[in-house]
Amino acid sequence: MVPTWHYLLLSAALLTIGILGVLTRRNIIIILMSLELILNAVNINLVAFSRQWGDVSGQVFAIFIITVAAAEAAVGLGILIALFRNRDTVNADEIDLLKW
């Protein structure tokens, strides 16, 4: 059996890639993809711990997170389309009407 910390390492790597993606990329669609990576890092954690403890609630949690991630993608793309219709851009740097 693969020890749990291998999975933790994988998920930490995914989380780091996701956070870096959110912070450095300028295209909002790629930022949304990076956010999905963060949530999937959480899922790997949950399933690995679920196996370690022999407890099923981690897998239930993971399924809920997948569902929520789907809803979030739907809402996010919907808002993005509304934005794109008014502004003709999905570049985060050009969305700067609101600032002090």
Add this chain to the structure above:
Amino acid sequence: MEQLIRQVMEDVGFIMPQIQLTLFACGILLMDFLLERRHKYLNAITALMGIGFSGFALWRVRGYERLAFNGLVVVDPFFIFFGFLFLLATALVILMSIKYLEVEAEQEGEYYALILFATVGMMFLAGGTDLITIFIGLELMALCFYLLAGFLRRDRRSNEAAIKYLLLGVFSTGILAYGFSLLYGVSGSTNIYRIADAVGQRGLDDPLVFVAMVAVAAGLFFKVAAVPFHQWAPDVYEGAPTPITAYVSVASKAAAFALLLRLFLIPLGPLRANWEDLVAVVAVATMTIGNLAALNQDNVKRLLAYSSIGHVGYILLGLVAGNETGRTGILVYLLAYAVMTLGAFAVITGMRRSNLIGDRLDDLRGLISKNPVPAVMMLVFLLSLTGIPPTVGFYGKYFIFLSLIETGHYFLVVFAALYVVVALYYYFRIVVMMFMQDAREPGRMTLSPGLTAALVITLLLTLIPGLYPEPMIALARFSILP
């Protein structure tokens, strides 16, 4: 089997407030198809009825203190307190919205349905004792808020507020969920009481516990808009429709604080000595940035956004003190903050006319000569936000300061008191604009019945507990988490 069914039937009674709201929200979505455009305001009335039914169901489970559905949700005075706070805020926001949506030509049933769904999410957030329930409640609330912030889909500022809220909101949820997954890994359970036991045994030396604490704290600070995770708040407040700005700044903040209190006091409770200093630093930084950045804002919604960041700092100080006075103070403060902020935003909502957005400081110029009654009401709300007696805002600050003195945090009291002076300055910029400048353009605000009702309710709730605070204090003291 029979016993199980009986158990479930009994437990359903404890989530009846949420069920009522869900049914009414679905009802609105169906009814919306049948209504002609000029009758769309009936959706708002249906939503208010749903809130009434939900409040009745909530009233029936008051005084209980027990877990339901195998420890997924809890009904305790803390939950009841926040439940009523959410319902009050939601009702006031709906009253404010009716006319506003007319002016924006966006009177749609989905708006009211989304507001009710968000309230359901908040209630599960305040009453959840299991990480899964908490996560679903949080996301239900947050997803509805992203959509509501972008509800004026033809307005560029509204689009921009929604996308910024969404990206930062999902990011913070991801970090929080990462913390949740590690808490699950530490304990092998998603129940927060069992997590508390496991965290207490392992202590902070375990790297998993440490990372979990940092991730959960960062996620929660994002949700309540504490420094250094506050940047989303001003943008969202400025761009969102004004009633939704009020809703985000009151209800979502109260819900996030309910979650923050429950998580910090129960699963992370054993680590109190470790997070106390962290929260104190965040609180001081939050007060500093919020109050100083509010000084030179020209947009009233943005000014109130920064001031609300300042208020978050005060509320966090109550958690630093952490004794009974402090926890009572947090609840009193949240209640006071809710009514006075909703009142102030109700006045700003009233400013919206077909030719005027009404959220710039300049738009309030000379309000006293054109609309004396709303101007005086705004003065009362601003006095309350500053924390001057005899308004309800004074008692919020009073309890927080008292708890800090009781626990010997004199340095923090000095800081907190200093920022009241700063707050006085920027709130009174609005007052000076309203009372001492001449009006430039003609045109008065016309108060719709809904908005008038919202203004009167918030004014009464700002003044009456300010003059006679005992019932409110007794209620808050009864509702704190042990």
